Structures are given as C-alpha cells and as structure tokens.
Amino acid sequence: MEADAAKLLGAGIACLGMGLAAIGVGNIFGNFLSGALRNPSAAKEQFTNALIGAALAEGLGIFALVIAFLLVL
Template sequence: MDPQAAKLIGAGIAMCGMIGAGIGVGNIFGQFLAGALRNPSAAGSQIGNLFVGAALAEALGILAFVMGILIWIS
C-alpha cells in the first residue's frame, strides 16, 4: 500500500471519532430530557453534570478532529 494512501486512511479513521462525539452528546441530552420529564424537581440539580458531560464528549470530538488533521498534514 502506498504510504500516502495509508496516511489518508488513518486520517479518515481518526476523523470518525467526531461521529462518536455527536452520538455521545445526543445520548447525554436525550437521557437528561427523559429523566427531567420523569422527575422535574431533580432536573435543576443535574444541569451542571449535563454540561460537564457534554463538554467532555465535545472535547473528545475536537481532539479526534485535530488528530485527523495532524495525520493528514504530516
């Protein structure tokens, strides 16, 4: 296999981490909404946890994007 092709395939696989981050953020907000509808009085105390989880999932997506770009450029 050509090294250039292997590099592009590796960059594409690294970029797939962004798909996982999108799924993760969707799950976080979807499960929070389901829980908030079942117990609205407890939803207010969990907002901080919601945003921390979403921020961590997005950070992993951004990291996957940066790693893909670095593999592609190098």
C-alpha cells in the first residue's frame, strides 16, 4: 500500500515537468514576439530558432509525461 502511494507521488512530481515545459514555451514565444516587435527585419530569421527551442521544451514535457506513466504502471 505504501509503495502505491510512493508511485503516485513520484508520478505527480514527474508531471510538474509538463507544466514547467508549458511555461518554458510561453517564455520562448513571448521573448520572440518582444524581439520581433523591436526588430521586425530580424524576425524571419529568428522564427526557426524559436520553433526549435519550443520543440526541445515540449520534448522535455513529453519525456516527463512518459516517466509519470511508467511510474504509475
């Protein structure tokens, strides 16, 4: 019984990574938009970098979700 509680607690803590990944993606695109408004001519070149950064952040969020599922099983 205590092992089940520990597994669920660990899965809940792993799920924090998904929320933090969402915050990271928001920061990435918020800073991109701020920079694009300051220098519109450089926005086109930097959009690819913003997408790569968002993909990496989301990848970490998905990894946290997989770890949470593995802990629950």
